[in-house]
Structure formats: C-alpha cells, structure tokens
Amino acid sequence: MDFLRPTTLAEALEAKAANPRAVPIAGGTDVMVELNFDVRRPDALLDLGGVAELAEWEVDDDMVRLGAGVPYNRIITELGAKLPGLAMASRTVGSPQIRNRGTVGGNLGAASPAGDAHPPLLACAAEVEVASSTRGTRRIPAGGFFIGPKRSVLEPDELIVAARVPIASGPQQFAKVGTRNAMVIAVCSFGLALNAGKRSVGTGIGSAGPTPLRAPEAEAFAETEIDGLWDTREPLPDSMVRRFGELVSEAANPIDDVRGTAAYRRHALGVLARRTLAWAWADYRTGSWST
Amino acid sequence: MTRSSERTRTEGGVGHSPVRPDGALKVKGEFAYSSDLWADEMLWGATLRSPHPFARIKLIGVGGALRIPGVHAVLTQADVPGRNRYGLEHADQPILAEDIVRYQGEPVAIVAADHPETARRAVAAIEVEYQVFEPVTDMDHALRPDATVLHPDNETGNCVRHVRVRTGDPEPTAPVVVTGEYSVGMQDQAFLGPESGLAVPAADGGIDLYVATQWLHVDQKQVAEALRLPQEKVRLTLAGVGGAFGAREDLSMQVHACMLAMHTGKPVKMVYGREESFFGHVHRHPARLRYEHGATEAGDLVYVRARIVLDGGAYASSTTAVVANAATLGVGPYEVESVHMDAYGVYTNNPPCGAMRGFGAVQACFAYESQMDLLAEKLGMDPVELRLRNAVREGSRMPTGQVIDSAAPVEQLLKLVRDKPMPPPAADDLREMPGGVSNTTHGEGVVRGVGYGVGIKNVGFSEGFDDYSTARVRLEVVAGEAVVSVHTAAAEVGQGLVTLQAQIARTELGVAQVTVLPADTNIGSAGSSSASRQSYVTGGAVRAACEKVRAEVLELAESPDARLEDGKIVNDDVVVADLVELLGDKVVEHTVEWRHRPTGPLDSHGQGNAHVQYAFAAHRAVIDVDVELGLVRVVELACAQDVGKAMNPQAVEGQIQGGSAQGLGLAVMEEIQVVDGKVRNPSFTDYLIPTILDMPPMPLDVLELADPHAPYGLRGVGEPPTISSTPAIVAAIRAATGKALTRVPVRPEHITETEETT
C-alpha cells in the first residue's frame, strides 16, 4: 500500500488526479476502522494531514470557510458563536479522542446518512467546496452533495476542500437520539437553523433516510407561520410547533435497522423537531442566541 | 491458635487494599496482554469461519490459499491429530467443522502465514462449497418433536438439559395470582482484550501455549486430547488477560494455534479482531420465562410455577450448569412452600451460549423480580414490603430442600438500599439528562422512577463437582530478607486475584515481601476464575499452604503456639525469634490441594444440597426517563451486598461497580441482535456497553457477615451485583412510564411503543 503525503493542496489534488483510487485520509476515524475491519484494501492512502490549507478556517463575507481538515474540537472551541448548530453537532460526535481527530471533511467524505455534521450543514444552507487539479473548484449546496448511503457527487479526482457555512443570523439547534448517553451513532438526529435576517427556517434530518435530508414542507410551513412573529417575538402557538414536528416526521424516509425501527425514528424526529423549534424560538425571543 | 482478627493487622494483608502490581501498568497502557505476545520467526494464524448458521460442507478447496507466497499451512478437520471434539460439559463441538456447520462463525479451516495480512488473504482464498439448510432459530420451536434435530447423538433431541424442581403441593392454589412472560436478549461479555495466544513447538514434541484464559487446566486437557499428546507435553502459561466474564471458559484459538505450530514447526500467534471476537466466544443465554406466582391476600407467597427456556445455541458449552442455576435459584431469595419449576436448555443454530457472569441466575432474576413488582401492585403493597415479608434468612429452606446454613441478610440488604437518601433532582446540565450531551431534552418529558431488585447466586461449582484448587507456598531468605512466593494456576482476569494471594500470604506468614509467580500448568489445577469462586477456593488453598509452612516454621522455632508477625516469631507479645535468623538457608515449601465442602447432585425432583454457598445483593435504582423519546438515564444505583469478609475492600467495590454496570448494560442497551441465526451487530459501534456518562454514582453498603464454612468467612463477590441491578433498573423505568416492559434490554421503542416495522 502506498502512503502519499502531499504538503500543499495543489500537490494533494495532483496526487488524487494521478491516483484516482487513492483513499484520502484526514483524521482517519472512519478510514482506519474500515481498514481494520477489512472493509477495504486501497492501493494507496492519501494523507491530508500535512496540507496546511485544509487545516484552517477563515471568515469570507458572511460565511465561514471551514477547511475540510479542521477537527471537531476546534469547531467547538473556536466557532461556537459563528456556527452554533455545527458546534452543537460537533459536541455530540464520538468521544474526546474522536473529536480531536475527526473532521467535517471526513464526515462529508464518508457521506454516511448518520454523519452528525450533515444536518446542521443542510439546515443553514451550507455549500461544499470541492476541487480537482484539472477541472478547478466547484461549490455544491449541501442538499445536493449526497446521493445515497455513503455516496456523494464527489468525483474520483476531486477532494473536499472546505465547507462554506453562513455565519448564524439566528438561533440554531441540534439534537441527536442514541441509545447511550455519549459515544453513540445517531439513531436519528435533527438540525434546525432560524435565519432572522432572511426570515427563513432551515432543517436537516440525519439517520432517517438513504441520505441526510431536509424537510422542505416543514420549512415552508414554519416560514409562513412565523412570518408575522419575527418582529413581535410572540410565542409560537403549540399547534404550530406540533404541526412542524409532524411535517419533519413525514419528511423522513427511515428504515428498520439494528439501531432502531423506522416507526421509532419517525416518532422521535417529531419530538426533536418540536423541542428544537421551541428552544430556538425561546432563544430568539430573549436574544440569548447572539451572545 | 491465632485468631483471624489478630492476623489482619499485617500491612498489605487480608482486609487491606494494597496497590495492585498490575494497576499502574494497565493504566499507563504498558501491561503486556496476550495480544502483545511475540516470538522470533513466529507465524500468524487466521481462521476461516462459516458464513451460514446451518449448512453441509460439500467441498473445501485449499489450493489457492496454499499457493499465496508467505502461507505456511492451511489445515482443516482432517488435520486434527486427535479427537475433533471439545466442550466443557459435553464434548459436542468440533475443533474444525466436519460435514455440518451449526452456527454462523463456526471455524472451518485455519491458516498460518508470515504476516497477519497474508493469513487473512489466504483465508479469503479458501473455497468452500456449502449446501445451506433452513436454520433452527427459535428456542421454543427447537423443543417441538417435529424440529430438525441438530445433534443426532443427543438422546433428548434438541434439549440439552431439563431440570425440574418440585416441592410442596403439586396442585397449589392461592387467592391472589399473577402471571407474566418475560424475555432476555443475548448479552455479550464484551471483554476488551480479544482472544489471543502464542503456541511454541517444543523440542520434546510437545507444545508451549501462552494464552489468555480462565482455567489453564481445562484448556490443557482439551488441547492435549485434540492434539493426541500426553497432558504433560501440553504446557500452558497464562498470558495477560484483558477481561473474561465467562467468555474465556471455552476454547477459542488454543487448539488452532497449537495445530499450526506443530504443523509448521514455528511459533504461531493468533489474535482475533473485535468483529471476530463476537463469533469467537460464547454469549449469555437468551431466555424466555413464564412465571405464575400465587400469594395470600396478606402478601405471603404460596406457590411459584415457572417454565424457563434458555437458548444454548449450536453447542452445549456450559448450558447444563446454566439450566441448573436457573432452576434451583429461579424462585429468588424468597421462601415459597410449593414450587413447580421446569428449566430447559436447548440447541439451536444461534451463536453458542455459555458462561457469563451470574449465568442462569441473571435471566431468572429479571423474571421473578418483575413478578414480585406485579404482585405488589396487585396487592396494593409496597414492593419492598412484599419482598421483606417473603425474604429468605439463615435457616430457610430453598426449593431444592437445601437449608441456607450461613448468613442470608436479604431483609437487611433491602432495608439498606431502601433507606438511603434519595438523590437530588437532575441539575440543569445536559450530562444529567436522559440522552446526555446529545441534547435531546432540557427537561421536557422527563419523569423520575425508583425500582428495587434483590438476587441470589450460588458460589463455586455445584452438583457434586470436585471443586478444588492447588497452591504452593515457599518461604526462604533471599539477600537477608524473608521472602514468600506463591504459585497457583489460577487466572488473574482483572479481578485482583494476584493481589489477593499476596495479601493472604502476608497475613498468614507475617512477611511483607510476597511474589506471586506466573500461573501455569507446572502446578495442579486451580479451577476456573468463574462462579465467584477464586477468592474462596484458591484463596482457601493459598491459606492452607501458608498454614503448613507456618506450622513447620513454628516447629523449627519450637513455639507451636506462636504467631508470625513482621518477620518475627511472636509468642504472647514476646519475640521468640527472628524469622531470617531462624530460617538461615532453609527453604520451607508446601503444596496443598484444597477443596470446599462437597455438594451433591439434584434428584429427579430437583432436590439436593447442590450448592456450596449462596450470595446476595440488593439494588435500588433511581432513573430519569424521557417518556416521549424513550431514553433513560440511571441517576443512581445503590447497592448493598454481603461479602462475608471484604478481603480487599477496594477490589470488592470494584466488583460491585463493574457487576452493576454489566447489569445496567443488560437493562438498557447491551444485546447481540440475531436474525435468522446471523449476528447483525458484531462491533462496538452497534453493540453498546455503558460509558462513564451512563454509569451513575453508586452508594454502597458492604456487609461482612462471616460464613463459618468459608476461608476468612468470605462470600463470593463477583456475580451478585450483576444479577439484581437489571431488574431494579427496569422496575424504575416501569414506575416512571407505567409500561409493562417484559423484555430486556429495554429499548426506546418499547417505552414509546414504536416497535412495529413499517
């Protein structure tokens, strides 16, 4: 097995174009498990750990351009205010060891429907920036990135360079159900972003479909119902919150598996959607989200 | 004679908690486990396993595998030199499959190669043609007369053992009756150090095997038979054991590594990965239990009728003992006049099940304690009151007719946990919410519940088994200092037995410097590190050997009534002699084979003095459950246990905490999910065990009510806490949710009633 160690992004992209079957490795928290379990035997590993361009984040206008190789623990400590939804999701990932190594680039690369970074990226309409040495850079809306379980639109000669995540302009929430109180893969999860500037509501559903999903009808419903309330900051009617939960539940497309039944996932997503909307709206009313 | 209260004064002796010799190494990651074994020129072994739960092997093609460079051997059942059968109670399991495979993961062929990767590739290159059969996967169906018989040699079809217990009125009636059906899922021991060992061929044609196991001598015997070698040519040494909990009682890679080593003439190491480990050892028996309890209006138990079916999977392993435990302990620590109990262990094509902490008693306790709660509810009685009213005590008669002849403080244990102050409500911190840091509730839907459980377990091997241990103790002067060495074949599996052996020697011989030699087969058997028995039996053997050494020393000092204390011979507080001076060059050494008092068989009505000692623990569980999401957080788990004598108080607490954690796992998360005979979650990604955020604080009460029959009065500690924590937690969830919850582990689907498939 070859072990390729580029030190710049350009080198990395060239190496990927020259060896399209080389498997990129960032934190290795998915790749090493697969190697260990003999799930795959790549001819080459492309270590992205030495590529400085991937390891940083920067503010670009009203976005955070989050390098694919920034680990979760840095998102938690450095980006809690700018990207609260993603930071909350990052806190739920694995254990401290996993959060020290694991990255959003790796989460996207693995493209698991259970990846915890995905619901917040969907909810706040982030884009995935990918690049190839021959065809340049393209930006893909998070909602269009995933095409099936563990499959994305990433081409074999491409690498994920960054996630472009809008800086929060409203409260965000993330909640994940697992059958243990820490270190657990999601049975289902839900991300919510209220965008007070655009007066929009974003959603992301994890682990309840072949890919991470949005709940467009729930979003549209909430936007209509909340429309007059952004200024008055009145409480949301219970019936509205309930309906929102139902629509999120209906948007899911879950299956029965070892982690839970489809029926449970639908049910739990409704509960999570209700609760996260209530929390987010309470934060919006008090303004506590922006501190 | 010296009295034990005087002897416990020795620093680092019995009753103290000296630092474990392996503690710092383990914490720092420097301890050498069996997976760290290494020999020059060694080869790596790997195992081909059946993908099918039930099939006929039509053809095995090894040519492709043998042609891979670096492959030294590919062996099948035809290469087993001796008897191709093993098993703890029935030798019914092939070392390598012959014509039929009976479970998914059954070993079919083995490979040795110069690199583990090459060995794995070679395994993948072996071609096997199977004729696949419909597996027998339901334990009740397996018992029906028309079921496919999986072991045609077994006279009772798919029934491995049926134990009936009958006492009292054969047709009892009672004014208040409750019935319930319960089930228990398949739990895994989930030890952290997977199966591993190193086999080194010896010049004398024998073999040296370094292996992580629970019982060296039972391995030795089985390996020798399979290799067709005299027992003395199969020498075993215990390698670093990364946990056991019953899963290392049966053979795994022992014979395979030895076969490969003898065939190639080179050392062969085998290490299972985590996934393979799930197929490489037996699990806890899943069970279906049907109970009927009859009681008076006042709450006195009149009768119990029960039927317990335990799924033993493809091979017998310890099933016969598991069935006996379930049957004889299946009424719980309660006095019941009439008992009508049938317990069955069955063969299916599910993964083989055998020993796991608390076996037989764990499954039964979930059912009988659930029944006690149901009965309390029907009577409108407090569940603890009902238990107190019916609790056994010293002198009570078990359903087997056996009289409990030492402390049975069930009443006291229950009161201790009941009267503990209640924990405060959850703080405003996600880590204190059900769902934890996953942020699923900020208090919404959270309801608190409290539940109780009490259990009973036998200690040591039962039913007339010749249960003994062997210890050699040597006292001599080395570099001007008195030094003791202790040698046994007892397996340190993490429980702290090495520390304990040294404590006993310090107490008995008044010598600070004690070395515990590596466990190996150069000495007689110590029996298994299981059944909560090693402190009792090997502890008893070490003490007995020390007593002989002491007697000889005192004879030498011509002061037969003196004590050994701090390196001195002391008589009536007067120093008679200094041990170093007295001994000079003399070495005092004694080897003792020590037995606990005999037990007897069960007759056809399940009557007999089958158990040597009973042990009890009680739990109170306080839980918070999010009733909308079905997520549970155990807030506090109070436990009270009688240990007879806390030989090493810190180790005792460790056993109670660890055992309770395993019971917590069974209550709310741990299950090997088997569908159509196939394991769906053979990894720690989906076989969940409790983390530090799942395990609550545990207020403990440790009673020391000496058992006059046992060394130091001690009572086995390891298993009882695993038994009662499960029902206590489930009772608490029931109290909070009002749901019946008749199955463990309880899943969020059970609490939210979203089990139906779509």
Ligand SMILES: Cc1cc2nc3c(=O)[nH]c(=O)nc-3n(C[C@H](O)[C@H](O)[C@H](O)COP(=O)(O)OP(=O)(O)OC[C@H]3O[C@@H](n4cnc5c(N)ncnc54)[C@H](O)[C@@H]3O)c2cc1C
């Ligand atoms: C114990 C444990 C617990 C875990 N818990 C969670 C959890 O709670 N939630 C969760 O979501 N995940 C969890 N995971 C999975 C894993 O940690 C995450 O998916 C993590 O985000 C992967 O990041 P990584 O940098 O380690 O990826 P790697 O393992 O390095 O890579 C993952 C995949 O992405 C590809 N890849 C990586 N970087 C790039 C790139 N720049 N361009 C293109 N492809 C790339 C790799 O080729 C590979 O296919 C857990 C894993 C373990 C071992």
